[in-house]
Amino acid sequence: MLMCLGGLFAANVSAASSSDWIRTDQSNLRLISERDGVAGRDSVRIGLQIKLAPGWKTYWRTPGDAGIPPHFDWVGSENLKDALVAWPLPEAFETYGLTSWGYHDEVVFPIDVTLKEAGEPLDLKLRLQLGICENICIPYEHAFTLALGAGTAKISKEAAIIDQYAKHVPAVIGTSGVAISRASAMALNDEDFRVTAYTNSSFDSPQIIIEGIEGAYFELLSKDVSQDRETANFILKANLPAKTDVLSSQQIVVTISDKGKAAQGPLHIE
Template sequence: MIKKAKNFALYFVAVLTGSLSLTLPSHAFEGQWVELPNAKARLLATGDPMTGSILAGLEIELDEDWKTYWRFPGDSGIPPSFDWSDAQNVASTQLLFPAPQRFTDEYGQSVGYKHRVVFPIEIELEGAGQPTNLQLDIVLGICREVCIPVTEHFSLKLPPIFVATEAAKTILTAATDTVPMKAVEAQQSEIKITERAGTTPIVTISVPSKLLIKDVFIEGPDTWFLSLPEKLPANDTEQLDIWQLPLDGTPIGKEPWGAAMRLTMVGTDGSFEQEFTLIEPE
C-alpha cells in the first residue's frame, strides 16, 4: 500500500511538473550560422508565441572592411530584400532598421553597416500557440571595392513554447534599442525648401544641437534617387546644426511638391525619425 502511494505521488509530481513547464512563457531561440561571401548570418527569435506575436532578427557578422546596406543605400549599393512567402503560421512581418552610418569612397557615398548588424523583425502569427516555421529568403549587397549580390535561404522552426536563451534575448533587445524612434516635438528638426533660379530646389534641415546628431538622411518615394545631405559649418550662436540637400534625383518633368518624405537623424545619444511633406515655397 505504501509503495503504491509513493508511486502515485511521484506520478502526480511528474504530471504537475510537466503541466507547469507547458505554461511557462518562451523567451528566445537561436538558429544556426549560415556562411555567406565575406560574412555569416543567422535567424534569432524571442517572445511568447502564446501571445500571437514574436520578435525575430537576422544577425549578420561581416568580415573586416566589408559592409552591407540600409533600406536607402545611397549613391551605390543594394538595399536588403526579405521574402517571407514560404513561412508557416506567419500573418505579417515588419522589418526594422537600426540606425546606419555613412561611408565615403572613390565610388561615392553609401549608407549601411560594417562589422555586425542585427535587423529586428516584428512578426504577427496566424495562430497563437501554434508551431511556427520561419522561412526567409534574402537578397543582400555585401561590398568592399566591389559589391556581391547575395541570395540566401534561412529556416527556423519554433514550437509553441521554445527554450529560452539569454544570449538571443540580449542581442534582440540591443538591436531594437538601436532602431530610430519617432521624434517628438522637442526632437524634431525644422525643414525649409528654397527654390533656386535655373536649378533644383534645396532642402535645409535645422537640427537642435542638443540632440547630438552625427548625421542625417532623407528618403523620398521609391522612384526617387536622392543624394545625401551635407553638413554646413557650425554656427554655435543659433544652437542648431544645419544640413542641406539639393533635390536632384526626382523624376524628370514631375513636380516634387506633396511627396511624403522621411528624415532620419543618427545621434550619439539616440536616433530619431521624422516624417514630413515637401511643400512648394511661396
Template sequence: MQSLKILLLGAAIGCGAALPAAASSSDWYNSEGGKVRLVTSGKADEDGRIHGVLDIALKPGWKTYWRDPGDAGVPPQIDVSASTNITDAAFSFPPPQRHDDGYGKWAGYNHPVSLPVTFTLSSPGDAAVIDADIFLGICETICIPVQTRLSVDPAADPDNAEDAALVKAALATLPAPAKADFGIKVLPGNHETLVVEATFPGDPEAADFFVAGERDYMFGAPARSEKDGRLVFTIPILDRPSTTPTDGGLYYTLTSAEGAVEGVLPFP
C-alpha cells in the first residue's frame, strides 16, 4: 500500500462535520471511494451493550483494511469519547483477503463490507447517544483517509427491522471460534519469526493465515510450507516491543475454502 504519508497528506479530503443524532442509523457520509454509515439494532442487550455495524459501501475498484493493515496502512478506528452513556466501542472483523498492490502485501476487503461494532453502556438502564468519530483508509491506486463523525440515537427507532437484519447479517459473517480440528498450533520459532501449524477443512491451497500486529508488534506476509502433510505458516516479525507482554495475546484469523475461524495466540 502507498505510504502512510500519502494518507495523511489527504486528511482534509475525508473530514466531515457531526450531524444531529436522530435515528438508530446515521446518514451516509460520502467520500471519493465510497460511503460509510453507522447502523445499530436499537435496544441494548441484557449485558448493557448495543450492537451495530460500520457499513462501508466501497465503489468498484476500491479497498479498505482489516484490523492489521500492514506496514503502511490505517486500520479502521472509532472514538466514542463524545458520546453519552457509552464507555467503549470495539470492532469485530469478517475474514479478510490477501492483497498485493506492488508496494506490499496486506489484508483487507475489495468489496462493500459491514464491520460489526459493540458499544458498551456506562449505565445500562439509561438512554445513550452515540457520537462516533470514524477514521479509516480506503484505496484505489492511492489511499485516502475517510474521517467523519457519525451520530446515532439508538432509542429513536429501536424496532427498525431493516437495521436489525443488517446487524444480524454482519455478525453472521464473522469467523467462528477456533477449535481442535480447525485452528492453529504455535510451533517453536525464534526472535524474528512466528511459526504456526494450521489444521483446517478443504484444499490447502485455499488456506491463509492472518495475524494482527498490536502492542508494538509488526508482522510481514506469511510464507507457506508443507511437511508430512501439514501446512505451516512462517511469519516474519518485523518489529516487536523491547519487553514481551505477559497479558493478553494477538488476534488471528485462519481462512479456508470452507469457512474461517479466529482466536488469540500468545505473544511470541
C-alpha cells in the first residue's frame, strides 16, 4: 500500500503573468496566465503548472484505487466569480496491483476564470492541496497569489503552454467534430454493466475511465470492438459504497480515449 508522510505547506507571491515557482524535492509548481492583465475582459484563462522529478507523479480529479486528487480553494480572491478547472487526459499507473490515474514529468491544469466585474483588477489567492507520489505519497499544501491588473491584457509568453495542455482535455461526447459521437450504459445484473461507445471514425484500442458517486469503484472486466471498428463495448463491475445503492439508478461520468482522441460525458445506467 502507498504510505503518506506529514503534510507540508509553502506559499509564494506573484509577479507579472506568473507566480514564482514553489520548489520541493519532488516537484516545482506555479500559477501562470495567458494574459498579463484583464483590461476590457470578463474572463481569462490561467493554469497550474506542475513539473515532477523523475519517478514521481500526481493525480487526476478521480485517482482510482490509490492517490490524492488536487483540491483547489480560492477563498480570499478578489473580483473572482468562478474558476473552472479543466483536466487533461491522464494515464494509468499500476502500483502494488492498484490502478490509479494521473500524470508524470509535467502537467498544466487549464483554469477558466470569470471576473465579477469585467476589466477590473483580479487578485487570485489559491490554496492547493495535492499528493505527489512515488512508492510513498506526500500530501502537500501550497498557497499562491496571482494579481492581474486592469491596465493591459496582452498575450503572455505562458499562453502557449496553457494552450498545449488544453488541447489534451477531453471534449464532450456528441458535440460537433468530436470523434466519440455517443455513448450509453446498461445494467447487466446487480453489479455488472455495459458501456457502449460509438465513433464517427474508427476505434483501435479504446480505453475507458468511469467516475461515480463518492466511494464507488469500477473494475473493467472486458472490452471488445465491433468488426467495422465503429462500436466499442466495455463490461464493468461496480463496487458501490452502500448495500442500498442500486446499479440501474446510478449517474456516472465516462471518459473514453483512443489514438490521441478523447471525450467525456455523463451517463445514466439504464
